[in-house]
Amino acid sequence: GAGVSQSPSNKVTEKGKDVELRCDPISGHTALYWYRQSLGQGLEFLIYFQGNSAPDKSGLPSDRFSAERTGGSVSTLTIQRTQQEDSAVYLCASSLGLAKTYEQYFGPGTRLTVT
């Protein structure tokens, strides 16, 4: 079946502009996660959604970052007033639920470059 998809695959933007990154999870997966992968910091958790519950935003690095999930499916990660340190690969993952036994399935990522 279809895996997690993300768009765009690459995004180049100028410092100060806003960007939106999209994630389509696997159908039937109730949990959706965003991570950031950068050379200096490795893989960092950003935010997760589970069903209709309030998202856990504890990993968001600043208030310039926000995310929403519409209809319990597609999610959008928005970065406002982008900075050069936001350059990274942004990964989305989904799973059947939050239980620790459930593995997360990852999308191919969006490579964001802020110039």
Added chain:
Amino acid sequence: AQSVTQLDSHVSVSEGTPVLLRCNYSSSYSPSLFWYVQHPNKGLQLLLKYTSAATLVKGINGFEAEFKKSETSFHLTKPSAHMSDAAEYFCVVSEKGSTLTFGKGTMLLVSP
């Protein structure tokens, strides 16, 4: 709090020789443990997972890992490396499914 330490940033092997990628974890609970692989410019793929059942876990592509609670280790092994195994490998711990903590990664280099 949970944490993961991958003891080697790079491991180099020759094709056909055994692979050992080392991982130690710290957790206040009985965690689940995972190994993911990331090929260049590709997404993360699950190799195997431990979820408190059998301590020796077999995964895809001939990889396996053994959970050793007394040593807080979850090392990844493969009897014979293949060129296609060259990639970055991540050890991951999860106390609660909501948050995965990733190790820094080990780059596996396979020479002919």
